[in-house]
Amino acid sequence: MSLTIHGIAASRAVRPLWAATELGLDFHHEKLDYQGGGTRTPAFLAINPNGHVPAVVDARPDGDVVVWESMACALYIARHHGLADGVSITPATPREDAEALRWSFWAVTEAETDALTVLMHRLVMPEERRKPALAEAAERRLAVPLCVIEQHLQRQKDAGQAHLAAARFTVADLCVASVLNWARPSRTLMADHPLTHDWILRCMARPAYVQLREFD
Incomplete structure (x- = not known):
C-alpha cells in the first residue's frame, strides 16, 4: 500500500499529516499549496473536484481510496493505518x-x-x-x-x-x-x-x- 497526502502543514492538511506522523507511517507528501492555483489544475481536480487541500490517496490492492475533508482524512488514516491497541492514536473501543x-x-x-x-x-x-x-x-x-x-x-x-x-x-x-x-x-x-x-x-x-x- 502507498499513502499520498496532498497539501502543506500551514493548511487544514496539518490534520492528516499529523495523524500519519503520529503513526510513524511511510507516506508520500505532495506539497501542494492552496494558493497560486495549484489546487485548480486538472490533475488535482481529478482527485478532489472541490479544489481544496487536503486530499489523501490510499493505493490499496483492491483499488485506490480517495478521501477529502481534513477531519475525514485524519480519522481515515487513524482507523485504517493504525492499530486499535490502546496505545496508538487509533480508537481502541x-x-x-x-x-x-x-x-x-x-x-x-x-x-x-x-x-x-x-x-x-x-x-x-x-x-x-x-x-x-x-x-x-x-x-x-x-x-x-x-x-x-x-x-x-x-x-x-x-x-x-x-x-x-x-x-x-x-x-x-x-x-x-x-x-x-x-x-x-x-x-x-x-x-x-x-x-x-x-x-x-x-x-x-x-x-x-x-x-x-x-x-x-
Missing part, C-alpha cells in the same frame, strides 16, 4: 471511536470558523488589516463551545483521563486541538478556560506535531 467522531465534527460545526477569525484578526493578518470587532465577536461566540469542552476535560480529569477520549492522546485530540489552537491568540478565552488551554499546549508540544514544520 467503540466509546473511543464515538468520542473521536463526535468531537471532530463538533470542532468543525461549533468552533472552526470563529477560531480561524480569532487567529487571523489577532495574529496572522497585517495589523492594519485586522478588525478587532470581528475577533471580539468571534471570541464571544467561542466562549460557549469552549465551556462545553472545558467541562468535558474536567470530567475526564476527575476520571483520571488526561485527554478527550482516553487517558492517552488519540485522533480525537489531534482533530480538535488542530482547530482550537487557532483560538490561542485570545488571551481572554485561554484564561477563562484553563483546562482547555493546558490541553491544547500539551497537544501542540507532541514531537509529531513539532515535526510538521518540515512539511511546508
Whole structure:
C-alpha cells in the first residue's frame, strides 16, 4: 500500500499529516499549496473536484481510496493505518471511536470558523488589516463551545483521563486541538478556560506535531 497526502502543514492538511506522523507511517507528501492555483489544475481536480487541500490517496490492492475533508482524512488514516491497541492514536473501543467522531465534527460545526477569525484578526493578518470587532465577536461566540469542552476535560480529569477520549492522546485530540489552537491568540478565552488551554499546549508540544514544520 502507498499513502499520498496532498497539501502543506500551514493548511487544514496539518490534520492528516499529523495523524500519519503520529503513526510513524511511510507516506508520500505532495506539497501542494492552496494558493497560486495549484489546487485548480486538472490533475488535482481529478482527485478532489472541490479544489481544496487536503486530499489523501490510499493505493490499496483492491483499488485506490480517495478521501477529502481534513477531519475525514485524519480519522481515515487513524482507523485504517493504525492499530486499535490502546496505545496508538487509533480508537481502541467503540466509546473511543464515538468520542473521536463526535468531537471532530463538533470542532468543525461549533468552533472552526470563529477560531480561524480569532487567529487571523489577532495574529496572522497585517495589523492594519485586522478588525478587532470581528475577533471580539468571534471570541464571544467561542466562549460557549469552549465551556462545553472545558467541562468535558474536567470530567475526564476527575476520571483520571488526561485527554478527550482516553487517558492517552488519540485522533480525537489531534482533530480538535488542530482547530482550537487557532483560538490561542485570545488571551481572554485561554484564561477563562484553563483546562482547555493546558490541553491544547500539551497537544501542540507532541514531537509529531513539532515535526510538521518540515512539511511546508
